[in-house]
Amino acid sequence: MINLYYWPTPNARKVSILFEELKLKYNLIKVDINKGEQFFEKFLKISPNNKIPAIEFEENGKKITLFESGVILLFFAEKYNKFYSNDKLKRFEIIQWLTWQMAGFGPMLGQAHHFNFYAKEKINYAQERYSSEANRLYGVLDNKLKDQEWITGEYSIADIAVYPWTMTPDRQGVELSHFDNVIRWKEQMKKRSAVAKGMSVGQEMRKNNKVLTDDEYSNLFGKNQYKKR
Numbered sequence: 593m594i595n596l597y598y599w600p601t602p603n604a605r606k607v608s609i610l611f612e613e614l615k616l617k618y619n620l621i622k623v624d625i626n627k628g629e630q631f632f633e634k635f636l637k638i639s640p641n642n643k644i645p646a647i648e649f650e651e652n653g654k655k656i657t658l659f660e661s662g663v664i665l666l667f668f669a670e671k672y673n674k675f676y677s678n679d680k681l682k683r684f685e686i687i688q689w690l691t692w693q694m695a696g697f698g699p700m701l702g703q704a705h706h707f708n709f710y711a712k713e714k715i716n717y718a719q720e721r722y723s724s725e726a727n728r729l730y731g732v733l734d735n736k737l738k739d740q741e742w743i744t745g746e747y748s749i750a751d752i753a754v755y756p757w758t759m760t761p762d763r764q765g766v767e768l769s770h771f772d773n774v775i776r777w778k779e780q781m782k783k784r785s786a787v788a789k790g791m792s793v794g795q796e797m798r799k800n801n802k803v804l805t806d807d808e809y810s811n812l813f814g815k816n817q818y819k820k821r
Contacts, residue, residue: 615786
């Protein structure tokens, strides 16, 4: 059985979507990042960077732990030879767009979301900087999808990785109606039952966290995350 250490964030939802696509059995273990559970010693042994998601499982009698969502996607896509490719060039195209998500699309959209929505002090420069970059990246994605159904021409872990980050364009300073191809692609993603199920995993964990307390805010964005780590 796979233990999936989880909180319903875009990066964690990548993994729950893939697991649902692969029809894997997994044990969901809540890590409440608002309360600072990502700094618990037990979790740090699995994910030394104190980030979710992370997994642990046994294979051939050996205990294995993995952190970083992109690595988890690559491991299971290769293990089960699905949503990947046996063709070397196509495989590296998939890796290329997975890396694009991890290095740019996710982090930049996350910063835009933070400065537009979470930041206690509104900084115009930061809002404009990251919202502009978010719009540029949506444009890159929209152009890639111009003449094809999926990001790399076939459904893959690249689509799985990108999709959860497109849920809150308003908070990212993005007007989604400007990106017709992204809208079409999102509609296709929604129609996949495994995607819908993966996106809903752990949603109930957030129901009482509409407004962050000062301590929760500090665990996520402030001094607590450095003190506790």
